[in-house]
Amino acid sequence: xxPTADGVVRASKLPLYHQLYEILREKVRRAEWRPGExxxxxxxxxxxxxxxxVTARQALDxxxxxxxxxxxxxxxxxxxxxxxEKGIMRILSFTEDMLQRGLTPGTRVLCAGVIRAPFxxxxxxxxxxxxxxxxxxxxxxxxNEPLSIEESHLIHRYCxxxxxxxxxxxxxxxxxERDYGIxxxxxxxxxxxxxxxxREAEILSIRPRSSLLFLERISYSQQSTPLExxxxxxxxxxxxxxxxxxx
Amino acid sequence: xxPTADGVVRASKLPLYHQLYEILREKVRRAEWRPGExxxxxxxxxxxxxxxxVTARQALDxxxxxxxxxxxxxxxxxxxxxxxEKGIMRILSFTEDMLQRGLTPGTRVLCAGVIRAPFxxxxxxxxxxxxxxxxxxxxxxxxNEPLSIEESHLIHRYCxxxxxxxxxxxxxxxxxERDYGIxxxxxxxxxxxxxxxxREAEILSIRPRSSLLFLERISYSQQSTPLExxxxxxxxxxxxxxxxxxx
DNA sequence: TAGTGGTCTAGACCACAAA
DNA sequence: TTGTGGTCTAGACCACTAA
Numbered sequence: 001x002x003p004t005a006d007g008v009v010r011a012s013k014l015p016l017y018h019q020l021y022e023i024l025r026e027k028v029r030r031a032e033w034r035p036g037e038x039x040x041x042x043x044x045x046x047x048x049x050x051x052x053x054v055t056a057r058q059a060l061d062x063x064x065x066x067x068x069x070x071x072x073x074x075x076x077x078x079x080x081x082x083x084x085e086k087g088i089m090r091i092l093s094f095t096e097d098m099l100q101r102g103l104t105p106g107t108r109v110l111c112a113g114v115i116r117a118p119f120x121x122x123x124x125x126x127x128x129x130x131x132x133x134x135x136x137x138x139x140x141x142x143x144n145e146p147l148s149i150e151e152s153h154l155i156h157r158y159c160x161x162x163x164x165x166x167x168x169x170x171x172x173x174x175x176x177e178r179d180y181g182i183x184x185x186x187x188x189x190x191x192x193x194x195x196x197x198x199r200e201a202e203i204l205s206i207r208p209r210s211s212l213l214f215l216e217r218i219s220y221s222q223q224s225t226p227l228e229x230x231x232x233x234x235x236x237x238x239x240x241x242x243x244x245x246x247x
Numbered sequence: 248x249x250p251t252a253d254g255v256v257r258a259s260k261l262p263l264y265h266q267l268y269e270i271l272r273e274k275v276r277r278a279e280w281r282p283g284e285x286x287x288x289x290x291x292x293x294x295x296x297x298x299x300x301v302t303a304r305q306a307l308d309x310x311x312x313x314x315x316x317x318x319x320x321x322x323x324x325x326x327x328x329x330x331x332e333k334g335i336m337r338i339l340s341f342t343e344d345m346l347q348r349g350l351t352p353g354t355r356v357l358c359a360g361v362i363r364a365p366f367x368x369x370x371x372x373x374x375x376x377x378x379x380x381x382x383x384x385x386x387x388x389x390x391n392e393p394l395s396i397e398e399s400h401l402i403h404r405y406c407x408x409x410x411x412x413x414x415x416x417x418x419x420x421x422x423x424e425r426d427y428g429i430x431x432x433x434x435x436x437x438x439x440x441x442x443x444x445x446r447e448a449e450i451l452s453i454r455p456r457s458s459l460l461f462l463e464r465i466s467y468s469q470q471s472t473p474l475e476x477x478x479x480x481x482x483x484x485x486x487x488x489x490x491x492x493x494x
Numbered sequence: 495t496a497g498t499g500g501t502c503t504a505g506a507c508c509a510c511a512a513a
Numbered sequence: 514t515t516g517t518g519g520t521c522t523a524g525a526c527c528a529c530t531a532a
Binding site: 288289290304318319321322323 | 518
């Protein structure tokens with residue numbers, strides 16, 4: 001439900017300030033303006049999009065809160081430098097994560113199919129036990145070396161037919177967004193240290209009983225519906241998480 | 248620079264919406280209204296504080312973003328239930344952490360002394376190698392069972408004489424705040440899974456080569472000076488971290 | 495001095511909830 | 514029907530920056 005072309009649609013159900021916010025956010029994201037560069041002033045936006053000043057400011061304020069732009073009185077509004085994630089951990093796809101770390105990502109599919117939700121997973125996804133889930137198990141590589149095993153569980157009825165894709169080539173995230181309009185708004189996760197089971201040790205090419213960093217994550221759609229339950233087991237010797245805390 | 252009494256001050260340098268925000272935030276914080284209870288409607292706030300609707304809404308929107316209130320069209324604005332810390336991890340003392348988890352904390356001091364900063368720690372604290380550091384190693388207990396080993400390193404010149412305290416009884420955090428005026432404003436940390444070394448396994452009463460959740464944390468004072476380098480090794484079988492991610 | 499963003503106002507129409 | 518919050522407008526004055 002994006003505003004068509006490049007302008008706001010007054011007939012739309014989406015508020016004008018939200019449409020304008022989306023338009024400007026896309027321009028920043030697509031790097032239409034470079035970091036540090038000035039974006040159109042408020043008065044230009046009023047003329048360009050035919051909205052009132054308050055409405056335009058509502059959109060701009062949201063961009064400031066997102067850390068995408070900053071504003072200086074008397075000077076203008078500017079695209080922010082790629083922000084240091086202010087203590088907030090973002091949901092990253094494996095590919096994004098690897099590229100940020102300067103590593104080349106790779107993927108092999110270990111297993112892909114539909115299963116009946118066991119009780120403990122059904123509970124986390126707020127569905128009935130026995131509900132159909134898409135289960136996708138992938139080996140993730142960094143620089144062609146095994147790094148982690150990811151086991152995704154998606155509620156099948158929200159993404160029917162998704163298994164026809166080859167997830168060694170395509171990103172699950174991208175397919176969900178492109179074909180099903182699903183994007184993650186937030187997630188909760190538990191972080192543990194566990195001992196590698198024999199099967200996982202073999203797949204990851206490590207000694208049995210090595211340490212693994214183990215994540216269990218529930219991801220929520222924009223409608224705040226839990227749609228994915230994810231388990232990731234990272235090789236303890238090759239992966240660490242980084243975060244910031246506030247006082 | 249709080250608004251005096253209970254009203255906005257038009258002569259103040261602080262914007263009206265910010266004054267109103269502070270006033271309302273205090274009322275919520277002091278539990279003047281109970282969670283779930285309706286707060287005055289916009290029209291009441293306009294009359295009560297003599298501001299325009301846009302201004303009042305600016306204050307209310309900020310409270311919504313803070314998670315202190317929620318609003319429902321046609322019904323009113325209500326005090327939110329105690330919010331789940333929205334993805335931001337806070338720096339907790341061991342005691343706070345245990346009490347939140349409903350466990351009884353305990354501490355034994357394994358080692359306390361002054362050392363010369365080795366290179367890798369000096370670097371993280373931005374001091375010269377060889378600078379005097381207070382090193383405090385503690386065993387942490389939950390329900391009288393070993394849970395973790397904490398190794399703190401503090402820059403000695405910021406807290407001279409701190410070792411006269413008995414840290415089996417006193418909290419390091421509290422002593423730092425009370426006697427030295429030091430409080431943590433933020434921290435950065437790295438999270439890993441490691442294999443327990445023989446000494447640590449013995450202290451923690453676990454099998455050798457068990458998995459440990461390993462944190463390395465640098466804590467910054469209010470002046471943004473790094474003052475503490477902390478290593479914590481948690482038993483993997485008894486401890487997990489929880490956090491939230493944003494999309 | 496001209497242009498920018500920061501603040502504030504009075505008033506309007508709407509969708510929605512509850513009585 | 515009444516009251517609530519959601520959206521939007523046109524216009525105003527201000528402080529600040531840069532020429």
